[in-house]
Amino acid sequence: xxxxxxxxxxxxxxxxxxxxxxxxxxxxxxxxxxxxxxxxxxxxxxxxxxxxxxxxxxxxxxxxxxxxxxxxxxxxxxxxxxxxxxxxxxxxxxxxxxxxxxxxxxxxxxxxxxxxxxxxxxxxxxxxxxxxxxxxxxxxxxxxxxxxxxxxxxxxxxxxxxxxxxxxxxxxxxxxxxxxxxxxxxxxxxxxxxxxxxxxxxxxxxxxxxxxxxxxxxxxxxxxxxxxxxxxxxxxxxxxxxxxxxxxxxxxxxxxxxxxxxxxxxxxxxxxxxxxxxxxxxxxxxxxxxxxxxxxxxxxxxxxxxxxxxxxxxxxxxxxxxxxxxxxxxxxxxxxxxxxxxxxxxxxxxxxxxxxxxxxxxxxxxxxxxxxxxxxxxxxxxxxxxxxxxxxxxxxxxxxxxxxxxxxxxxxxxxxxx
Amino acid sequence: xxxxxxxxxxxxxxxxxxxxxxxxxxxxxxxxxxxxxxxxxxxxxxxxxxxxxxxxxxxxxxxxxxxxxxxxxxxxxxxxxxxxxxxxxxxxxxxxxxxxxxxxxxxxxxxxxxxxxxxxxxxxxxxxxxxxxxxxxxxxxxxxxxxxxxxxxxxxxxxxxxxxxxxxxxxxxxxxxxxxxxxxxxxxxxxxxxxxxxxxxxxxxxxxxxxxxxxxxxxxxxxxxxxxxxxxxxxxxxxxxxxxxxxxxxxxxxxxxxxxxxxxxxxxxxxxxxxxxxxxxxxxxxxxxxxxxxxxxxxxxxxxxxxxxxxxxxxxxxxxxxxxxxxxxxxxxxxxxxxxxxxxxxxxxxxxxxxxxxxxxxxxxxxxxxxxxxxxxxxxxxxxxxxxxxxxxxxxxxxxxxxxxxxxxxxxxxxxxx
Numbered sequence: 001x002x003x004x005x006x007x008x009x010x011x012x013x014x015x016x017x018x019x020x021x022x023x024x025x026x027x028x029x030x031x032x033x034x035x036x037x038x039x040x041x042x043x044x045x046x047x048x049x050x051x052x053x054x055x056x057x058x059x060x061x062x063x064x065x066x067x068x069x070x071x072x073x074x075x076x077x078x079x080x081x082x083x084x085x086x087x088x089x090x091x092x093x094x095x096x097x098x099x100x101x102x103x104x105x106x107x108x109x110x111x112x113x114x115x116x117x118x119x120x121x122x123x124x125x126x127x128x129x130x131x132x133x134x135x136x137x138x139x140x141x142x143x144x145x146x147x148x149x150x151x152x153x154x155x156x157x158x159x160x161x162x163x164x165x166x167x168x169x170x171x172x173x174x175x176x177x178x179x180x181x182x183x184x185x186x187x188x189x190x191x192x193x194x195x196x197x198x199x200x201x202x203x204x205x206x207x208x209x210x211x212x213x214x215x216x217x218x219x220x221x222x223x224x225x226x227x228x229x230x231x232x233x234x235x236x237x238x239x240x241x242x243x244x245x246x247x248x249x250x251x252x253x254x255x256x257x258x259x260x261x262x263x264x265x266x267x268x269x270x271x272x273x274x275x276x277x278x279x280x281x282x283x284x285x286x287x288x289x290x291x292x293x294x295x296x297x298x299x300x301x302x303x304x305x306x307x308x309x310x311x312x313x314x315x316x317x318x319x320x321x322x323x324x325x326x327x328x329x330x331x332x333x334x335x336x337x338x339x340x341x342x343x344x345x346x347x348x349x350x351x352x353x354x355x356x357x358x359x360x361x362x363x364x365x366x367x368x369x370x371x372x373x374x375x376x377x378x379x380x381x382x383x384x385x386x387x388x389x390x391x392x393x394x395x396x397x398x399x400x401x402x403x404x405x406x407x408x409x410x411x412x413x414x415x416x417x418x
Numbered sequence: 419x420x421x422x423x424x425x426x427x428x429x430x431x432x433x434x435x436x437x438x439x440x441x442x443x444x445x446x447x448x449x450x451x452x453x454x455x456x457x458x459x460x461x462x463x464x465x466x467x468x469x470x471x472x473x474x475x476x477x478x479x480x481x482x483x484x485x486x487x488x489x490x491x492x493x494x495x496x497x498x499x500x501x502x503x504x505x506x507x508x509x510x511x512x513x514x515x516x517x518x519x520x521x522x523x524x525x526x527x528x529x530x531x532x533x534x535x536x537x538x539x540x541x542x543x544x545x546x547x548x549x550x551x552x553x554x555x556x557x558x559x560x561x562x563x564x565x566x567x568x569x570x571x572x573x574x575x576x577x578x579x580x581x582x583x584x585x586x587x588x589x590x591x592x593x594x595x596x597x598x599x600x601x602x603x604x605x606x607x608x609x610x611x612x613x614x615x616x617x618x619x620x621x622x623x624x625x626x627x628x629x630x631x632x633x634x635x636x637x638x639x640x641x642x643x644x645x646x647x648x649x650x651x652x653x654x655x656x657x658x659x660x661x662x663x664x665x666x667x668x669x670x671x672x673x674x675x676x677x678x679x680x681x682x683x684x685x686x687x688x689x690x691x692x693x694x695x696x697x698x699x700x701x702x703x704x705x706x707x708x709x710x711x712x713x714x715x716x717x718x719x720x721x722x723x724x725x726x727x728x729x730x731x732x733x734x735x736x737x738x739x740x741x742x743x744x745x746x747x748x749x750x751x752x753x754x755x756x757x758x759x760x761x762x763x764x765x766x767x768x769x770x771x772x773x774x775x776x777x778x779x780x781x782x783x784x785x786x787x788x789x790x791x792x793x794x795x796x797x798x799x800x801x802x803x804x805x806x807x808x809x810x811x812x813x814x815x816x817x818x819x820x821x822x823x824x825x826x827x828x829x830x831x832x833x834x835x836x
Contacts, residue, residue, distance in 0.1 A: 300808025
């Protein structure tokens, strides 16, 4: 069973509205084991909607159309589907009655009556909200579904009626499940190289691996698998467990979390389990590390606070950084020790460096020193980061958090399960 | 000139990532007067990318492909375009050299080299970040552009190279120009109400007004106008100048900036002109205000630094906050004065409050006190913000920066032009 999605609305093409509906429908189809290989957007134009539907039906067994069921002149999905079906529209008495009820005695605006027009041979999906019913429209042995573009109404109809109907038609219950392994401190290309043996090993199996990379979120390794028949969900979960174990064996501690566990969430869990309290001294990142850490609820247990020592005078007077360049290993070490002492914390983490656009202290843009005051003596990591000011700052913050993660892991296996 | 968009990536179809790139490209095409009637998403599958490209080229003059230029095995856009062009891929020496440089002497991972493969006859779009160049690929008298899926890289290439190339190819028809007025401290619905007379006044003219709202970015009032013929660009700019003056007359100081001038950029300019040096004490925002301020290059001139006083003990020991609740007007006042004193700054700005998920000090989530130590005595703004933890933090930071902006403006007209 193949199902495509056609999102309808000129506002989507103009970028005034981001089409989040198709992504949500794609998720639901995947969870139900229905393959979706193509999604498209067209404007409110009769001919192009008809063309879009016909093309989709030439490739797939089913199409979900989203949008264009409202009461205004540019809502023309019903007409386009009727043309593709080769039938006329007929005013439906049930929908008329619902419209009257919905307007509670007040006159129904003339334009709303078109929402009661239904292509001959189509059946209705009634919804608890909104005025337009969804449509199930047979086209030969294929089917077109029409649902509103309003996300809440769309979700109710797709989840409650469309996906169950597709599963019934597909005669089976294949399940698709995904899991993300979150990797930090290793570039995407290197992750791909390490994981390459698994891609070969999985060839011909229902399990696949893909990569998504993002500066703040690190590399996400996605494992997706498919199973069918009774017990499919449990079978899929077992396949994911097996593959996760294989990947962890290859990637080791570079795997920091699963699914939605961001780096700061993983660090927060490790810190909470350690009983240690952290303080942060930031120069080039200007508070970004503290911001990310405090985005985690309950941070006050393990986070004392931070100093954004932006001016050199603040580094010296408040954190006790001595004479000499402030972008240096020594300054990083003094900042980490200084902030831990100043805030009464067990661990000090510091970042000093050059975010750009100009070099500083004779150091090029991207030079960053990160120091952890614990365990003494503070070890300094010297980084050479690429990118503009924003990227250097984001990369520096991510590296610093990952250095902290590794240090907390290295405290011993007793902490790993915490 | 018709241009379609093909977004490439299985993660888009599975709904793991929402395709915001197509919407942004749609906006840029509209602004440049280039028609975009169809946008589609396909997965990382060679045949289906080739089919998607061929279909798009059968309808349109140009296609922008987004994604699939990375270094991993599932990045196959180059190969698919080469097939559509009917040419081979050749390793490009310039890109190889850039890769070596980017990895700064370290070994370039083997998988990265494929990013130097270029279809014969294609030209390159070099970018300031990222490792993959964009491609301009002629197909008969039509053209396929390939840009990365990473939004920042995509935007740089589409804005800097693809759209200008499309405008050149289209023979420079009408000119469409837009300007954004950045408004803070006034909700979108109120802005719409204030501006309503201009919407009526503009009816029947080539100038239109639209609204875009976003927590961190405030309300953006977009003025768009269109002109044709010789002198079109100058004519369009004059129309924008006239409308900007009309809108400023209605909105007054609520208009803080133009186009890309974020609130922190406006505050930075005002601070620089004032000769004052700022320090920030943050509790619930955890460093977000400092992070936003230090995102502006040259911040060290007017920004001393900040203290993230997350633990109550830090507020008391470091900033001199007295006994009693730390989410209070008094604590905000003491934090602002304390941080200015501690960091030797002229102005202290403080935020204390409840980000959630739990209430604190008997105060509900969303309670925020903001204080500016200058001019003494520190005036405290008490806010009741809606939203979850993330939104409360973002809204608090935006309000605090806007309070600072108004205080700097109120110092006198001599500063307004600075």
